[in-house]
Amino acid sequence: MRQTFLKNREKRPLQKQGHKSVTMYSGMYGGRRHGRRAGSVKTRLIVFGLLAAFLLLGSVFSAQLAPYDPDLQNLEIARAAPSAAHLLGTDRFGRDMLSRVIAGSRASIFSTLLLVAVITVIGTLIGVFCGWNGKRADAVLMRISDIFLAFPGLVFAMAVAGVLGGGLHNAIVALAAISWPKYARIARSQTLAQRESAYLKAAKLAGSSTTKIIFKHLLPNIIGPILVTSMLDIGTMMMELAGLSFLGLGAKPPTAEWGSMMSDARSLMTTAPWVAFSPGAAIFLSVMVFNLLGDTIRDYADPRSRDF
Amino acid sequence: MQDNNKGPVLEVRDLTKIYKRRGQDTVTAVDGVSFSLHPGECLGIIGESGSGKTTLVNMIARLTDPDRGQILLKGREITRLRGRDLRSVYAEMQMVFQQPADSFDPRRTLGDGIGESLRNNGWSAAAAREESGKLLEQCGLPAGFAERWPHEVSGGQCQRAAIARALAIRPSILLCDEATSALDVTIQQEILDLLGTLRRQMGAGFSILFICHDIALVQQFCDRVLVMYQGKIVEEGIPDAVIRKPSHPYTRRLIDSIL
Structure with missing residues (x-):
C-alpha cells in the first residue's frame, strides 16, 4: 500500500x-x-454498517436461523468434530455448536449493545452537565465517579449482581453501574476543552438557548471520541458480561451465551478445541465489526476527514 | 456625531472585573471603566495585551459576568439579564471574534451559522438560508459559500462570513474584538473597507465598538478612541489628536513604538 x-x-x-x-x-x-485509502468513508460506513446490521438481525432472528434446538442434548454425539450434519461440531452434551453460537448472539450482542447504549447516554449527560456547570455539582459527581473508578470493575459488578441476584438483566445493571464514570470523564473533559470556544459564544450571541447550544453545537463536536470509546467498549463489555456469566451471575445455563460457552469449553481445549473455537471466533468477529464501525463513524462524523 | 440629540446607544458605567485565584493575588482585569457609544459612531478601544480590552468586550456582550458596574443598551440595563431577556439583547448587539475559523461550528456549514440567529427569531429554515446567501453577497462573497464548511475557506473569507452572520439580525451595535488581528495586512484592509461600506449603508442606526491593538487601523477607521492600560481608560479623544498629543506615558510609548 x-x-x-x-x-x-x-x-x-x-x-x-x-x-x-x-x-x-x-x-x-x-x-x-490526500484521501488515498482503500475506500471512501462512505463506502466503509455502508460495508461495516451492513455487517453490524447483519449481526444484529442474526441475533434478533436467532431462533429461526438455528438449524437445531440449541439446548437439545444428545450424549451419543458428544464432542463430535465438525461434520456436514454439525458444521461446528458439538459440545460435551452433544448440543449443536452452530445452533448454540447463533442462539448465543442474542444474549451476547443484544445485551452488550443495550448496556453500552445506556452507559454512553447516561455517562455523557452527566459529564456534559459537570463540565458545563462546574461548581459544586461537578465536584460531587466527579468524586462519586472517582469512587467507582477506584473499585476493581468486575469485583464491584459481582457485588452488585450478588445483591440484585443473578440473571442477565441484573448483570447489565451491575456493569452499567460501574462503567458510566469513564464516559462522564471523557464528556466532561471534552466539554471543558470546548466550553470557551468562540463558536459556542457565537451560538449564544445568535440567541440560542443553553439547551440548544449543548445539543446542537457542543455534543456533535465532542461525540466523536465518546462514540469511538463506546464502540471499543462493546468488546470489553461482551467479555465482562461473559465473565459474570461464568461466575454464575449472568446468563444461566442452559441459556447459550458466548462467554459462558467459552468458559465451559476450557477443559476441552485439548480434546475438542472446536467447542471453544466457535464462540471465540464469534466474539472476535463481532468485536472487530463493531470496532471498525466505530472508527468509520468517527471519520464520517468529522467533515474534515470526509472525502470530497 | 457625538452631539446627537438621542442618547447613547450603549453606555457602560464603572464596569469592573476582578479575577480571584486561590492563594494568589487578585487581578483587576477591568477597573471601573465608563464610556458611551453614540448612534452611528465608531469607537476604537486600544491597548496592549492584558490591558483588559477583551474582558471588557466580553462583559458588554454578556459572555462574562462583571463584578461591578452597569451596562445600558439604549437606556435599558442589561447587566444582570438572563435567559430569554438576555437573548432579546442579541437582536441589538452582535460580535465579530478574533479567530474567524474558530467562531464557526466545525460541524455546520457557514450558511447554517449565518442563519442561526434568524431561525432563532422565527424565520423558516428556507427563508434563513436564502437570506444568508444575500448577506454573504453583501459581504463580498458568493452566495454559494453558504454551503461551505469553516475549514474550507480562508481566514479573510471566514471573517467576511462572520460579519455576515453578525449583520443577519440587523443589530444596532457591532462589537469587533480584534476582528482584523488574525488576518494579514491586505486582508485587514479589505475587512476594514467592508466595515466602512456597511457603516455608510446603515448610517446612524449602526455603531461599531472596534477593539484593536494597532493604532494605525484605529486612526484610519474610528471616530473616537479610548486608550486602555492596566484595566483603566487612560486617555480618550479623536484618534488624530491622541496621536499628535498623547498625554499618558503608555500612549506615548505606543506611538513611539510604531514611528
Whole structure:
C-alpha cells in the first residue's frame, strides 16, 4: 500500500537518500490528508454498517436461523468434530455448536449493545452537565465517579449482581453501574476543552438557548471520541458480561451465551478445541465489526476527514 | 456625531472585573471603566495585551459576568439579564471574534451559522438560508459559500462570513474584538473597507465598538478612541489628536513604538 503510494508521487529529495523516517512520514500524511485509502468513508460506513446490521438481525432472528434446538442434548454425539450434519461440531452434551453460537448472539450482542447504549447516554449527560456547570455539582459527581473508578470493575459488578441476584438483566445493571464514570470523564473533559470556544459564544450571541447550544453545537463536536470509546467498549463489555456469566451471575445455563460457552469449553481445549473455537471466533468477529464501525463513524462524523 | 440629540446607544458605567485565584493575588482585569457609544459612531478601544480590552468586550456582550458596574443598551440595563431577556439583547448587539475559523461550528456549514440567529427569531429554515446567501453577497462573497464548511475557506473569507452572520439580525451595535488581528495586512484592509461600506449603508442606526491593538487601523477607521492600560481608560479623544498629543506615558510609548 505504502509502496504503491510512494511510486505514484513525485519523489522528494530526502526520499532518494532512503531515510526510513521520511518514508514513514510521507506515507502517514499521504494516507490521511490526500484521501488515498482503500475506500471512501462512505463506502466503509455502508460495508461495516451492513455487517453490524447483519449481526444484529442474526441475533434478533436467532431462533429461526438455528438449524437445531440449541439446548437439545444428545450424549451419543458428544464432542463430535465438525461434520456436514454439525458444521461446528458439538459440545460435551452433544448440543449443536452452530445452533448454540447463533442462539448465543442474542444474549451476547443484544445485551452488550443495550448496556453500552445506556452507559454512553447516561455517562455523557452527566459529564456534559459537570463540565458545563462546574461548581459544586461537578465536584460531587466527579468524586462519586472517582469512587467507582477506584473499585476493581468486575469485583464491584459481582457485588452488585450478588445483591440484585443473578440473571442477565441484573448483570447489565451491575456493569452499567460501574462503567458510566469513564464516559462522564471523557464528556466532561471534552466539554471543558470546548466550553470557551468562540463558536459556542457565537451560538449564544445568535440567541440560542443553553439547551440548544449543548445539543446542537457542543455534543456533535465532542461525540466523536465518546462514540469511538463506546464502540471499543462493546468488546470489553461482551467479555465482562461473559465473565459474570461464568461466575454464575449472568446468563444461566442452559441459556447459550458466548462467554459462558467459552468458559465451559476450557477443559476441552485439548480434546475438542472446536467447542471453544466457535464462540471465540464469534466474539472476535463481532468485536472487530463493531470496532471498525466505530472508527468509520468517527471519520464520517468529522467533515474534515470526509472525502470530497 | 457625538452631539446627537438621542442618547447613547450603549453606555457602560464603572464596569469592573476582578479575577480571584486561590492563594494568589487578585487581578483587576477591568477597573471601573465608563464610556458611551453614540448612534452611528465608531469607537476604537486600544491597548496592549492584558490591558483588559477583551474582558471588557466580553462583559458588554454578556459572555462574562462583571463584578461591578452597569451596562445600558439604549437606556435599558442589561447587566444582570438572563435567559430569554438576555437573548432579546442579541437582536441589538452582535460580535465579530478574533479567530474567524474558530467562531464557526466545525460541524455546520457557514450558511447554517449565518442563519442561526434568524431561525432563532422565527424565520423558516428556507427563508434563513436564502437570506444568508444575500448577506454573504453583501459581504463580498458568493452566495454559494453558504454551503461551505469553516475549514474550507480562508481566514479573510471566514471573517467576511462572520460579519455576515453578525449583520443577519440587523443589530444596532457591532462589537469587533480584534476582528482584523488574525488576518494579514491586505486582508485587514479589505475587512476594514467592508466595515466602512456597511457603516455608510446603515448610517446612524449602526455603531461599531472596534477593539484593536494597532493604532494605525484605529486612526484610519474610528471616530473616537479610548486608550486602555492596566484595566483603566487612560486617555480618550479623536484618534488624530491622541496621536499628535498623547498625554499618558503608555500612549506615548505606543506611538513611539510604531514611528
